[in-house]
Each structure stands twice: as structure tokens, then as C-alpha cells.
Amino acid sequence: MSNGLVKKSFWERMEEIDRRVIFLVLLVVVAVPLVVSVPVEIPPTPPVIGAHEAVASLKPGDYMMISIDFDATSAPELMPMLEAVLRQAFEKDVRVVMLGHIAIGLPLGHMALERVADEMGKEYGVDYVDLGYRPGYIAVMIAMGREIRDVFSTDYQGTRLDDMEITRDLHSYGDIELLFGFEHGAVIDYWVRYAAARFKQRMAFGTTAVMAPDAYPYLQAGQIEGLIGGLKGAAEYETLIGVEGLGTRGMPAQEWAHLLVIGFIILGNLGYFFTRRRARGAGGSPADSAEGTG
């Protein structure tokens, strides 16, 4: 079939396209909508509305704990939703307590916290605090149900919790109105199974798109109040709070990239179908012609 003497069909030539051409097309399709911004409608979905309402239900002075359970590999998806949630919380004068279970990701959360707090005129130690990182996932979560000081006796800088206004009266989940986790892995399971089930802690989550299907059962069962899934979820949240962040700006590119991949999937399947039919017509084995396709 590929000896040069037999004329190749359109589909056979398509099969031999260098994968780098596909990468290049995808690059262009993603880059152009970012530069030439075309607004798209982003209607919020019930899981994201649930997360928004969970934060909206907080009163001034309430504590919201934010858990940073991701690192740089998930930052483009989770940072926009983290900033959006922080904006909404600070606007309501909610006190924010940050911690994290992924050591190399916590500085990303701290950067977002400082940036948004600075924009909204909030003061460290009064309106927000960063407790830092402690290893041990489950042990940390269970211990905090008894006394936060058992695991976090100081904040990330070494200041004692009793010496800061924000943490002076903070002791356990009983003082925390809502826990909002930003997840790129299994830590969401630990939060739900250990903190929500045992201590009846109210929870909402923002997850990477990959993690979202695993988190939906918790939402359906009412174990969590809301779920922001991937960059699209972040864009929906930004729509709800009326802010245009990376989530909203990325949606046109996301839309075009999805259309391109759908096109590639249809093209690939048509190619598989036609080359198999041609091979059958020529008396060859369909399996031979199908090799390397799909």
C-alpha cells in the first residue's frame, strides 16, 4: 500500500500526516482566540452555583478555611477559581484561613492570597492567615477536629496562633463555617471521608477537570455543597461574581480547541472506516489496514 506504485487514497495520506502538524494546528487554534478575544456566553451550572451560594451564605466575620491541594501542574485550572473564591469571600468580610497538603503547591496559593488580599485592602493576621503545610493528610484532618493548635501551633512564618487576632478564637472545625478545597488529586476523598463525615464540616471544592467526574458522586449525595470543575467551572464562577479572569478569557480558546478535537475524532473514525472498506475490497485483511490507525 505504501510502495509508491499504488496511488494512495485521501484517507491513507491523512493517516501519514506528521503528528507535529496536528500540534501546530492545535497551537494556532488555541492562540488565536486568546489574542483576538471573542466573547462567549458562559451560563453557570448548578454545581458551580452551589459553590457560589455556599460562600454567599457566609456572614462577615465567619471563618472560611481554604485548602491548597494542588501544585504548578494544575495551576492554570485552579488559580483562576481560587482567586475568584477569595474575591467573593473578602468582599463579604469573611476571615480566610489557608493551609495545604501539597508542599510544593502551597506558595502558589499564598501568592494568590496575597495578591487578592492586597487588591481588597485586607490585613494579614486580622482578615487572613496562612497556616502553611503539615504532612500526613488524614492525621492533620482528624487532629484539626479536636484542636488546630495540635498540628498548626504557628502560621507559616512561625507566629503563634494565640498571638494573632484572626486565630485567637479559632480552635477546630466547630469554628469554621465552610471549608473550600482546591484539589488535583485524592485529597478531596480524605476531606470528605474524614472531615465532612466525622465532624459534619460544610464543604465545597474546586477541582481540575480530570478530577471532576470523581467528585460528582459527593455532590449528588449531598456530601459537598458545590463543585467548580476545571477552567470552565472557573469561568462560570467568574461570571457569577462579575469578574473577567483567566477562566473567562480562556473559554473561546477552549471552545475552538474542543471543536478541533471533535473534528479530528470524526476524521479519524471516517479514515478507519474507509481504509478498512478499501482493504476488504482489495481482499486484504481489515486488521492489516487498520494497523496504526485510530
Next chain:
Amino acid sequence: MIGTWLAGFLTLAILSFLYKDNPFYKLAEHVYVGVSAGYWLIYVIFFDVKPMLWDTFVTETGVEKWIILVPGALGVIMLSRWFPRSAWLSRWPIAFTVGVGAGLGITANIQGYVMPQVGATMLPLTGMNVMTLINLVLMVGVVTTILYFYFSKPQRGVFSWASKIGIAFIMVSFGASFGYTLMARVSLLIGRLYFLLTDLFHVIR
């Protein structure tokens, strides 16, 4: 400024792998691994060993001061795996970890996962409305998927049909996961391109 250029160079070096493997990609890959490992080590020392072990031992008085030596000793014994003649000692901390993990895991999974999820599947099927239909689909999906993974009886007759319906539900689940995975990967590309076009090349303002 230097940080932005460095981040831009490393981003382009990593993306260059899409063309083919090259020394720039190798450099960026090694820098990432090295920085991550170094960063993690510092975090473990200053957020774990120092506050949880050293500071506790120095500041606490009474029984708690000495109890902290138990997990400390178990941690040190774990390092015996490096030496073949004493590697068997590491089984003690491993046994401790497995025991605690299993004990916590069993109760948490029953209390926090199995019971709520089973409860969420027992939905009302009364009334002729959309919710009844949705509840029915969910219930059929759960039952037939479980039947597909029931291997103690040959899948023939009605059982075979039920498990085939289960496969259909599993396929829909795989499709949803693939769609979300695609969205995640494209989002990462959007994030990096946005950084390059905004901070490095100043194409977007």
C-alpha cells in the same frame, strides 16, 4: 523581569519536546526535578521535622516530651532500609503505618463513602415527572454496573443483558472522563500560552 524570562525560556524548552527530544528540553526537565526535590526537602525539614519533632521535644514538658521520641524513633528506623543487614527493622514503622491507615480507612470509608453513596442511590420512583426518570436511570446504572462486575455466576440470559447495559453506562462514564481530561489538557496549554503572550511577548495587554 529575569523571573519572567526564565519562566518563558523553561516553558518554551518544555514545549520544544513536541517537535523532538533536545538538550533544552532535557535541561528544563532536570531543573524541574531538581528544584522540586530541593523545595520538598526544605518543606519537610522546616514544616515537619523542626516544628513537629524538634520544637515539641525542646518546648514540651512532662510525658508529651518523651512520647514524641516514639514516632521520632520509628522515623529513624524507617531509614534502616538503606542497609540490607538491618532492613528488617523498617517493618516496624511500616506495620504501624499500615495498621493506623487500615483502622482509620475502614471506618472512614464506611461512614464517609459507602453509607452516604448507598443512601444517595435509594431515590423515590413515584410520580410521573422528570426527576423520577432521572432517579430510575441512576438506579438502573448503579445496579447494572455492579452486575457487570459480578463474576461468581456465568453471564447468560437476563444476567448477560443486564451486564451489557452496565457496560453501556461504563462507556458513558469513560466518555465523560475523556471529555474532562481533554478540557484539562487544553486548559494547561491555555495557561502557558496566556503567560507567553501576556508576560513574555506582550501581545495581549
